């Protein structure tokens with residue numbers, strides 16, 4: 001099968017990002033690269049959001065290299081760390097030095113177990129931060145009183161943070177990630193903020209949807225604005241940032257201290273660099289060429305295979321490849337095979353051939 005792209009163009013061309021008259025950081029009144037989360041000094045304000053099944057070590061390495069100021073692991077069960085799931089949990093928590101600063105995210109509903117888990121994680125893997133998942137909307141997580149379930153009982157969030165701060169003796173910042181509410185944007189998230197601040201949390205990230213919204217509808221950034229007005233700790237805004245312009249708008253509208261990007265980074269881990277550039281200069285960064293995109297995908301696949309082995313490494317990479325190849329007309333004929341093949345050698349070779357066949361610069365688009 002030919003791997004030469006017939007038409008090396010991305011068809012769904014995003015609308016151009018407007019140039020701003022001044023560098024946004026100066027107009028937003030914030031220094032670009034000085035955000036501290038507890039004792040950890042971060043070199044930027046744009047982070048990779050934790051995403052189970054996506055933000056593994058291969059993807060986190062790319063996100064850090066392309067400008068994410070911090071990355072977080074997939075969520076790890078606090079209970080599993082003391083039971084039969086310990087091996088799988090360790091796989092989820094393992095990270096490499098270039099990923100630092102890195103947070104390990106824990107979920108659980110029992111303050112004692114969460115405290116013990118935090119101590120174990122601190123002693124065994126030494127992350128820069130330990131984050132708590134108080135936002136997961138999925139039934140099986142809610143059933144064990146974890147994730148967004150604490151929004152029904154915000155005081156419990158405080159007890160959990162308190163147990164974790166105590167167990168780790170304040171040696172590692174404990175941060176929290178939650179949602180705008182359980183079934184409504186009511187007072188729960190404000191109560192949660194107060195409870196976790198009093199218990200010693202070092203930052204709070206908010207995905208601006210309720211648990212009932214899951215991932216549907218538009219994120220309501222107003223809740224981030226309101227929380228930021230009340231908070232004493234850094235507030236990280238999250239939800240629906242897909243472009244550098246969205247990132248600017250989220251900072252401007254809410255005055256939040258940092259932002260987290262989840263789905264907007266899938267198949268484009270360079271989004272952090274694009275946002276940093278835009279916020280620093282007010283000018284959009286040149287879109288990466290298809291050759292660059294395929295090169296990054298290839299690098300991720302190689303790393304995924306190296307870490308997880310040929311079978312799992314390829315299997316886990318499929319969902320990422322879908323994103324990397326989205327809208328890529330030239331790869332239309334081979335996309336199906338690339339996404340279903342079980343032969344990692346063939347997939348690597350096909351992507352390499354595609355990479356070699358692509359020009360350094362994309363050809364100019366025909367003028368309509």
Ligand SMILES: Cc1cc2nc3c(=O)[nH]c(=O)nc-3n(C[C@H](O)[C@H](O)[C@H](O)COP(=O)(O)O)c2cc1C
Pocket residue numbers: 049050051052053054074075105133134135136177207238239240241260261262263264
């Ligand atoms: C596939 C997927 C997995 C996710 N896993 C986690 C997780 O493990 N922990 C967590 O706190 N949030 C998780 N989230 C939520 C994201 O971190 C983020 O809050 C949400 O996607 C909204 O941000 P976005 O619009 O930038 O994607 C996940 C989201 C997705 C799409």
